Amino acid sequence: MNAPAKLPALPTVSDVEDAAxxxxxxxxRTPLLESQFLNERLGxxxxxxxxxxxxxxxxxxxxxxxxxxxxxxxxxxxxxxxxSSGNHAQACAWASRITGTPAVIVMPSDAxxxxxxxxxxxxxxxxxxxxxxxxxEAIGRRYSDERGMTLVPPFxxxxxxxxxxxxxxxxxxxxxxxxxxxxAVLAPASGGGLISGISxxxxxxxxxxxxxxxxxxxxxxxxxxxxxxxxxxxxGKGTTFCDALMAPxxxxxxxxxxxxxxxxxVSATDAEVEIAMATAFNYFKLVVEPGGAAALASVLNGKVPxxxxxxxVVCSGGNVDSSLYSAIIARTPPV
Amino acid sequence: MNAPAKLPALPTVSDVEDAAxxxxxxxxRTPLLESQFLNERLGxxxxxxxxxxxxxxxxxxxxxxxxxxxxxxxxxxxxxxxxSSGNHAQACAWASRITGTPAVIVMPSDAxxxxxxxxxxxxxxxxxxxxxxxxxEAIGRRYSDERGMTLVPPFxxxxxxxxxxxxxxxxxxxxxxxxxxxxAVLAPASGGGLISGISxxxxxxxxxxxxxxxxxxxxxxxxxxxxxxxxxxxxGKGTTFCDALMAPxxxxxxxxxxxxxxxxxVSATDAEVEIAMATAFNYFKLVVEPGGAAALASVLNGKVPxxxxxxxVVCSGGNVDSSLYSAIIARTPPV
Numbered sequence: 148m149n150a151p152a153k154l155p156a157l158p159t160v161s162d163v164e165d166a167a168x169x170x171x172x173x174x175x176r177t178p179l180l181e182s183q184f185l186n187e188r189l190g191x192x193x194x195x196x197x198x199x200x201x202x203x204x205x206x207x208x209x210x211x212x213x214x215x216x217x218x219x220x221x222x223x224x225x226x227x228x229x230x231s232s233g234n235h236a237q238a239c240a241w242a243s244r245i246t247g248t249p250a251v252i253v254m255p256s257d258a259x260x261x262x263x264x265x266x267x268x269x270x271x272x273x274x275x276x277x278x279x280x281x282x283x284e285a286i287g288r289r290y291s292d293e294r295g296m297t298l299v300p301p302f303x304x305x306x307x308x309x310x311x312x313x314x315x316x317x318x319x320x321x322x323x324x325x326x327x328x329x330x331a332v333l334a335p336a337s338g339g340g341l342i343s344g345i346s347x348x349x350x351x352x353x354x355x356x357x358x359x360x361x362x363x364x365x366x367x368x369x370x371x372x373x374x375x376x377x378x379x380x381x382x383g384k385g386t387t388f389c390d391a392l393m394a395p396x397x398x399x400x401x402x403x404x405x406x407x408x409x410x411x412x413v414s415a416t417d418a419e420v421e422i423a424m425a426t427a428f429n430y431f432k433l434v435v436e437p438g439g440a441a442a443l444a445s446v447l448n449g450k451v452p453x454x455x456x457x458x459x460v461v462c463s464g465g466n467v468d469s470s471l472y473s474a475i476i477a478r479t480p481p482v
Numbered sequence: 483m484n485a486p487a488k489l490p491a492l493p494t495v496s497d498v499e500d501a502a503x504x505x506x507x508x509x510x511r512t513p514l515l516e517s518q519f520l521n522e523r524l525g526x527x528x529x530x531x532x533x534x535x536x537x538x539x540x541x542x543x544x545x546x547x548x549x550x551x552x553x554x555x556x557x558x559x560x561x562x563x564x565x566s567s568g569n570h571a572q573a574c575a576w577a578s579r580i581t582g583t584p585a586v587i588v589m590p591s592d593a594x595x596x597x598x599x600x601x602x603x604x605x606x607x608x609x610x611x612x613x614x615x616x617x618x619e620a621i622g623r624r625y626s627d628e629r630g631m632t633l634v635p636p637f638x639x640x641x642x643x644x645x646x647x648x649x650x651x652x653x654x655x656x657x658x659x660x661x662x663x664x665x666a667v668l669a670p671a672s673g674g675g676l677i678s679g680i681s682x683x684x685x686x687x688x689x690x691x692x693x694x695x696x697x698x699x700x701x702x703x704x705x706x707x708x709x710x711x712x713x714x715x716x717x718g719k720g721t722t723f724c725d726a727l728m729a730p731x732x733x734x735x736x737x738x739x740x741x742x743x744x745x746x747x748v749s750a751t752d753a754e755v756e757i758a759m760a761t762a763f764n765y766f767k768l769v770v771e772p773g774g775a776a777a778l779a780s781v782l783n784g785k786v787p788x789x790x791x792x793x794x795v796v797c798s799g800g801n802v803d804s805s806l807y808s809a810i811i812a813r814t815p816p817v
Binding site: 175177180199200241261265268269428431434435469470474 | 513518519532534535537539596603604760763764766767768769770804805807809
């Protein structure tokens, strides 16, 4: 057996509680939605944590603000740089705007138009790159080296993870208010920042509740990593329209947290994600983007059973181009 | 001067407070949403009361449950009959279902499919009629006479008005929590049940706040009635795709409340309503049906100014067919 590589310091529930204090009055306590009518159809109880209603249209604002608002005066003056396919971009742009921090955001040129235009409209300098030819991390490093900007990573950072984890604290509190003990909590995963943070809160507040992440079919790097006991890339052969969920592998911090706290990683095909989006439209009147619907899809396709159980699903964002959304809603019936 | 006709007893804020107790744990306290980004564009502060997230997909559940849950055992056994273009139908069907009350719902045959199919799926007996040839009130009376069913009117009833009014109590409380004093509160209006109830709460809790209703252009019976000082029909020449807002005139109870409490009635064209729906999609990730977006449209078109002010708008429902919604979202840019 080889000696293990140096392990990163992992965030704890105290860091998540600290993030909740930092976000008070800034982030929205999103509602936990329920449709009794859908519950009847599923034969169980499904609760939706509605993060499309969050500032910037996705959960990403929580982590971005928790990181950017901690910069000291000198760091704030030099600004931040972030790379993201879109939701982290918008979140960093808006968190920078309201904290008076200059921001450069490195985005793939094929990101959804709504995400690029919102990031610009929020006041950030957007640098586009070709996802197939250029290395976004190298571009990001250039700005951090040349301009002294602080790099705000999309997921592998204790402040980012802790910020996203405030969703878990809210889920636990909202369940307690209604006297609910969920059997399982699920959220979509790309690099695992969201579900890592949530798992810290849930394992503290609801230790008997299973925590899962949901990935797009073929972009199953967390599933493969958890099964291998080490960080591995997804097979990467396929494609997915879940633009927010295409990270090649988890980070060492998110992997460290997930391998302790997750019961497993499930997945959904694009077709199943479309049905989940149509279901959120029909029963919850909530606009959910493809990547934001992966966990809901994984419950509707039975990967995590809901019958005779109570399951909480995070719908993580709603930043979808109107052309794609309207096409999906027009052609896809809900469950 | 003629002697006034017999005046109906008008509900008061005490009735609304009583309705809030009746609805506790049954109706959803819907969130008051805000987009700082949209606020910047408007140069003011806009808050959206998100009733598409309510049970049955619209505010109508509040009034329907407040009425149906008050039936005594004998009345409950005989059941209820309601006529509605859709949202009151679904609300009555679901309130009947959860209180174990048989329900007959009389609906126009050209109502949105989602509204008819949901009403049936909720377990009600649906009776369709031709809106251009048949009298829905006569059909409703037949059921109340022959089967002894209790008629649950769509708006002109103290319990219905008081139930809808709980939205006003929530708006006042949610504004107080954030230390907000709104300059104006608006809601869409058909027969005026929603805005009557809201006005009772707002005039009690926030006496300095102006209350307006919003009607579809040409379906301006409340505007005409308020200006005439008596109940008159709308001109009725035009058409509107706001299927929920086509009542020919207010009732004597809603008119009585509105003429005391409303600052005025404003209006929006269908094209303006489409922009409002696209705006709710883009900034709030909220699905709003045409009639549900009339008040938002009236603020965006400047009929009630938002610049340098704080305005609360009720988006009242989200039950829209996916075919219509997708067409609107695809062709209409947001503000």
